[in-house]
Amino acid sequence: MRKLGKFAAMAASATMLGSIIIPATSASASxxxxxxxxxxxxxxxxxxxxxxxxxxxxxxxxxxxxxxxxxxxxxxxxxxxxxxxxxxxxxxxxxxxxxxxxxxxxxxxxxxxxxxxxxxxxxxxxxxxxxxxxxxxxxxxxxxxxxxxxxxxxxxxxxxxxxxxxxxxxxxxxxxxxxxxxxxxxxxxxxxxxxxxxxxxxxxxxxxxxxxxxxxxxxxxxxxxxxxxxxxxxxxxxxxxxxxxxxIKDQNTGYNLYQGKKLDFTTLSPDQVQASKHKQGYTKIKTGSVESLQMNQEKVPEFKNTKIRQAVSYAIDRKALSNKIVTGSATPATTYTPKNLVNNPNNNKDFASDAELDGAIKYDKTKAKKLFKAGMKEADKSKLSVQLLTDDDDTSKRVAQFLQEQLEKNLDGMDVTIKTVPMKQRLKLSMDGNFELLNFGWLADYADPSSFLDLFKSDASYNYGKWHNTEYDALLESAEVQNANNKKAQYNDFKKAEQVLEKEVGTAPLYYRSTSALMNPKIKGIIANPTGAPFNFKYVVKR
Missing domain, CATH: 3.90.76.10 (Dipeptide-binding Protein; Domain 1)
Known part of the structure; x- marks a missing residue:
């Protein structure tokens, strides 16, 4: 689920990203x-x-x-x-x-x-x-x-x-x-x-x-x-x-089927998390993933203006989004690369924490209004109407409605409409560049900063918003080619690239994702993969 770095030499232990949510048993003896x-x-x-x-x-x-x-x-x-x-x-x-x-x-x-x-x-x-x-x-x-x-x-x-x-x-x-x-x-x-x-x-x-x-x-x-x-x-x-x-796109339907013992696994909405967190089957699955907002510069030329992109990012209250909208499934993002993905080879410090630019990704409506006004003046525009593309499941729709409210409230002159489609259609529209704003999630395929940073190279297939930055491209080229076998130098290249992405808002990180769910306690052996596909079903069994 991410653009892979070609020659990255740093790879952390995969166990940092995943966990066996129900202990595996010896299937051969059962x-x-x-x-x-x-x-x-x-x-x-x-x-x-x-x-x-x-x-x-x-x-x-x-x-x-x-x-x-x-x-x-x-x-x-x-x-x-x-x-x-x-x-x-x-x-x-x-x-x-x-x-x-x-x-x-x-x-x-x-x-x-x-x-x-x-x-x-x-x-x-x-x-x-x-x-x-x-x-x-x-x-x-x-x-x-x-x-x-x-x-x-x-x-x-x-x-x-x-x-x-x-x-x-x-x-x-x-x-x-x-x-x-x-x-x-x-x-x-x-x-x-x-x-x-x-x-x-x-x-x-x-x-x-x-x-x-x-x-x-x-x-x-x-x-x-x-x-x-x-x-x-x-x-x-x-x-x-x-x-x-x-x-099952409707989490209320899934919850009711689980309660009626017709389902053994269902993900939970924020309201359901509050009602379920003390139940025996409640589980929280950690993932190396991030949700962000891509801005299509080809469809909306105003998004080429850095101040406007920064304004969009500052206008979003990530704490409210994480705590009230996707409760139990999110932590506010302060970087694009998720926390606990890989460590600094020099001092073992977490990469994301080390690379975080203080104040670059935060909620600041005063700064948002000021930057948006300045950016719109530079673009010679007074109004900006955009459409936000998202999936048609419950969580995606709630997130989209929250983003719509935040952007319209905090950015004078911005109007946001929402387009909800099935995931399959959203994937095609994204690939084809047929969107203006995109609610975009990414799950690590392996434990390395390039798993996320390579997405926003100028020629990357998942750089749907077509953000271009020559300094960013050069840093990743250095990390993945010249410094491929020099872990310390490569780490510093990745750190600088992450900071360019944060400062220039090549994308607007929203939250680090996890999944809250109910799983039948009688199920054993299900493995939550650290990267790639969420689950390995080989050893799963229900007694």
Whole structure:
């Protein structure tokens, strides 16, 4: 869920970002569990690993496909398709040794060639994968993404059916941590090419290979299931035969279904948090994520004015937003990179706390009014009418209404309307640049500042607002190329870049996200991943 740094050398322990919310048990020593009834807050948009960007897809693909490695119990990297791997002394070459008993749902063998094809297809410009940049870490990845080289030149090779060799552009200590991302998953070339544009659009047009098989998804319905895959190499560890999934955008509906014992998991609204925080099933899931407000400079030229962007940021009371609107699920943001992501290699201080510019990201309505007036004068405008694009779930709508009220109240001459759409439509509108203001959330894919900072490079695919800053670009280039192997120098580059982003308001950070939820206490073994897809369902069981 973020633009990846190409050559970052700093990677923190993944356990800083996630936790096992219900202790994992020894599944192999237990009997088969009961059917689990799960809920998602948005509809499933795609099952194409190359095109997956939403956490809903991440959960579904993670449950039904097979990466080389995965975050497992205690958030430690576990081998999956790869039974082992080694890294060369220079950090450039990784050799993965695949298991010999891997199968696709249709009976085809899953081999090293499926990873080669999957990675090449994901980075091919024609595929238009938003996460293609994640593969820039691999040799020739960036040149292929730009169309300057052929995908066959990507630094990945099937030495034989069970040996996969990957060559990096430059050493990257976070490389293994990004492999659980869907864009690195295997793809069955014969099946994908047979399905064409329909691949990943329904259960019938998708091929499972992981702990579960996807069943019942037509591409537009709101109910489907993960059913145990007996062909999975580690099927003995999977003790749940079926997980039903329902799309429930209304948290009141989810809460009532949970209370009626028809759901085993549901996220909570702020009001529900207050009523549920002392219940046995209440849990708070920490995530390395941030919510921010992107301002589209191509659609709204006034947003090219730094004073106007700063005014928008100063006009928002983040404490009220966090404490009254998204209660139990947020902490006011004072930086863009979330707290507790990575530490300073010099003194072990938290990066975000170290990089925070005092007073740059805060609520100051007096300063907001002054800057907005000055910026509008420079733009020779007296009124500014903009539309805020957001998802149609309860929380997103409440946040949008709060932002509308704050901006109209604190910025004289600003008028804000709200456009709510399903997440799938919002993703497309964002990608196409068809918005003016955008409520934008980002979850770390690995523990490194570049996981967030790279989003706002001038040429970044997720820089939807088209903010450009040459100093910022140069600092990230220095961090990820010249200082890739110098952790202290790289850290300082990242720190300076974060401060440029804060000062210039390339985006307006709102709050660091967490998730408050109710989960059936009878569920054990569910793993909250530190980065990437929210959950690992392999070991989950309900007694």
């Amino acid at each position: 009997s088969t569990g009961k059917t689990i009834h799960w809920s998602e807050g948005a509809a499933l948009p795609t099952m194409d690993p190359a095109k997956s960007t939403a956490t809903v897809s991440g959960n579904a693909i993670g449950a039904t496909s097979l990466p080389l490695v995965q975050f497992g119990q205690e958030n430690k990297i576990e081998n999956e398709a790869a039974k082992s791997y080694e890294k060369s002394d220079d950090g450039l070459t990784y050799t993965f040794h695949l298991r010999h008993d891997l199968e696709w749902e249709n009976g085809d063998d899953l081999t090293a060639k499926d990873f080669v094809y999957g990675w090449q297809r994901s980075i091919t410009p024609k595929t238009a994968a938003e996460y293609a940049y994640l593969l820039e870490v691999v040799k020739n990845g960036e040149a292929i993404e730009k169309g300057d080289k052929d995908p066959s030149e990507l630094g990945i090779e099937a030495v034989d059916d069970y040996t996969l060799q990957v060559t990096l552009e430059s050493p990257a200590s976070y490389f293994i941590q990004e492999l659980p991302m869907e864009v690195f998953f295997p793809q069955n070339q014969k099946f994908v090419e047979k399905k064409g544009d329909k691949f990943g659009t329904s259960a019938a047009n998708y091929l499972s290979a992981g702990p579960y098989k996807l069943k019942g998804w037509t591409g537009s319905n709101n109910r489907y299931a993960y059913v145990k895959n007996d062909k999975y190499y580690d099927a003995d560890k999977v003790k749940t035969k079926k997980i039903t999934v329902r799309t």
